[in-house]
Amino acid sequence: MTATTTDNVGAPILVIGGGISGLSAAVEASEAGHEVYLVERNAYLGGRVVQLNKYFPKLCPPTCGVEIHLKRLRTTPRVHLLTQTEVVGVAGGPGKFEVELEKTPRGVNANCTNCGECVEACPKERPNDFNYGMDETKAIYLPYGAAFPARHAIDFDHCDRDSCGKCRDVCKVDAIDFGGKVETETITVSSLIVATGWKPYDANKLEELGYGKFKNVITNVEMERLAAVDGPTGGKILRPSDHQAPKVVAFVHCAGSRDELHLAHCSAVCCLASFKQANYVLQASEDATVRHFYIDRRAPGRLEDFLQELENNERATFVKGRVAKITEGADGAVILHAEDTLSGQKVEFTADLAVLAVGLDPEAKDAGFPSGWLTDEQGFMVGNSSSAAPGVFATGCAKRPAEVSACVKDATGAVLKAHQIARRG
Numbered sequence: 223m224t225a226t227t228t229d230n231v232g233a234p235i236l237v238i239g240g241g242i243s244g245l246s247a248a249v250e251a252s253e254a255g256h257e258v259y260l261v262e263r264n265a266y267l268g269g270r271v272v273q274l275n276k277y278f279p280k281l282c283p284p285t286c287g288v289e290i291h292l293k294r295l296r297t298t299p300r301v302h303l304l305t306q307t308e309v310v311g312v313a314g315g316p317g318k319f320e321v322e323l324e325k326t327p328r329g330v331n332a333n334c335t336n337c338g339e340c341v342e343a344c345p346k347e348r349p350n351d352f353n354y355g356m357d358e359t360k361a362i363y364l365p366y367g368a369a370f371p372a373r374h375a376i377d378f379d380h381c382d383r384d385s386c387g388k389c390r391d392v393c394k395v396d397a398i399d400f401g402g403k404v405e406t407e408t409i410t411v412s413s414l415i416v417a418t419g420w421k422p423y424d425a426n427k428l429e430e431l432g433y434g435k436f437k438n439v440i441t442n443v444e445m446e447r448l449a450a451v452d453g454p455t456g457g458k459i460l461r462p463s464d465h466q467a468p469k470v471v472a473f474v475h476c477a478g479s480r481d482e483l484h485l486a487h488c489s490a491v492c493c494l495a496s497f498k499q500a501n502y503v504l505q506a507s508e509d510a511t512v513r514h515f516y517i518d519r520r521a522p523g524r525l526e527d528f529l530q531e532l533e534n535n536e537r538a539t540f541v542k543g544r545v546a547k548i549t550e551g552a553d554g555a556v557i558l559h560a561e562d563t564l565s566g567q568k569v570e571f572t573a574d575l576a577v578l579a580v581g582l583d584p585e586a587k588d589a590g591f592p593s594g595w596l597t598d599e600q601g602f603m604v605g606n607s608s609s610a611a612p613g614v615f616a617t618g619c620a621k622r623p624a625e626v627s628a629c630v631k632d633a634t635g636a637v638l639k640a641h642q643i644a645r646r647g
């Protein structure tokens with residue numbers, strides 16, 4: 223038997239983005255023997271998934287899936303985790319990329335024991351981006367309860383540093399560092415995996431749907447945080463206008479999606495997310511009802527069961543028709559105007575709360591990546607089998623909108639392609 227070469231098997235791979243896709247890619251690559259650089263823009267790992275209340279289809283908390291990956295990450299010595307870091311330059315090619323990284327200071331070093339006394343002492347506040355700005359944290363904050371790394375961070379845009387110094391005064395382990403500066407570092411890797419994921423489409427651009435104008439029009443990502451126990455309302459779904467539990471909730475599917483003026487693509491997961499959120503509402507109160515305004519009810523493969531269960535619930539109703547506009551009624555009510563395309567009738571429906579199912583807008587298009595890296599018309603990167611550029615492989619929602627289980631499988635595929643480059647050297 224001829225011995226196979228193992229040259230370059232462990233060559234370094236860079237993973238950009240530490241959401242569920244990047245996290246999966248990093249642990250798979252490291253367990254296959256590679257040295258991995260995992261670069262994440264946020265102060266924590268997990269991406270958008272850790273901001274969800276529950277996962278469909280099993281409706282378990284997102285920490286279940288993420289925690290398994292984090293456990294693997296903790297026990298592999300080969301992953302260099304770089305949070306609050308972004309790629310600012312790429313040179314070279316497959317087998318030898320020189321990648322320039324820029325790291326923003328965290329302001330809190332590894333001594334941090336997470337005691338939280340700094341938070342008590344801090345006098346300044348900042349909008350809580352983890353809760354999509356629906357509440358505030360202190361300028362020194364833990365991103366969320368189960369954050370990894372489990373360490374506080376300082377938002378220097380809202381911190382008075384030395385002229386305040388209250389957090390440093392109370393810190394018993396000398397963890398506070400106001401002096402950190404933005405640092406750059408160049409690393410050499412054999413291939414790159416891009417897992418930069420998505421952001422919610424900006425609902426402010428959907429003027430006719432009243433977001434930002436009427437308090438009781440919210441987005442689907444905000445709904446996830448309202449329903450979450452660690453969210454701004456402690457897990458109670460309350461109307462922003464009066465903090466009362468809504469009895470009638472309208473879900474506006476395809477808010478800006480499949481629309482040439484906004485996002486031309488279908489985001490694949492929004493219908494299921496709306497069905498899931500309908501369950502949040504129905505389970506919160508026996509008197510509550512939900513109405514879905516949809517173009518198509520998309521629930522692929524085994525996820526069809528999830529839709530059928532909701533269809534069988536008599537407190538859930540469905541209207542096939544795109545919502546043309548939302549206006550405001552008395553006492554903060556919202557009025558949805560649509561055409562029921564099955565009956566041909568114009569419909570006006572009054573609800574206590576409207577939830578806009580905004581789609582997935584790819585982060586990669588705004589990341590400042592080299593112009594030669596291929597994206598489609600929507601800004602999603604071209605993926606695995608045909609690479610975005612030689613030695614550059616996109617995965618997860620950087621490539622196309624998808625649910626978590628599909629992203630995890632896709633990330634494993636991207637690692638195989640990156641591994642092939644590493645072997646070739």
Ligand SMILES: Cc1cc2nc3c(=O)[nH]c(=O)nc-3n(C[C@H](O)[C@H](O)[C@H](O)COP(=O)(O)OP(=O)(O)OC[C@H]3O[C@@H](n4cnc5c(N)ncnc54)[C@H](O)[C@@H]3O)c2cc1C
Nearest residue numbers: 239241242243263269270277278419420495618619625626
């Ligand atoms: C309302 C809603 C509900 C959903 N509910 C479910 C559900 O119940 N079940 C399910 O399976 N799926 C659900 N999804 C889909 C799920 O959110 C995605 O499958 C998942 O987020 C994809 O993970 P990802 O890692 O590809 O992207 P992301 O979660 O977006 O992670 C990308 C990571 O990359 C980082 N990043 C971005 N740009 C850069 C950069 N330039 N440099 C460094 N880092 C960067 C980000 O900070 C982030 O950490 C839902 C989606 C929506 C909109």
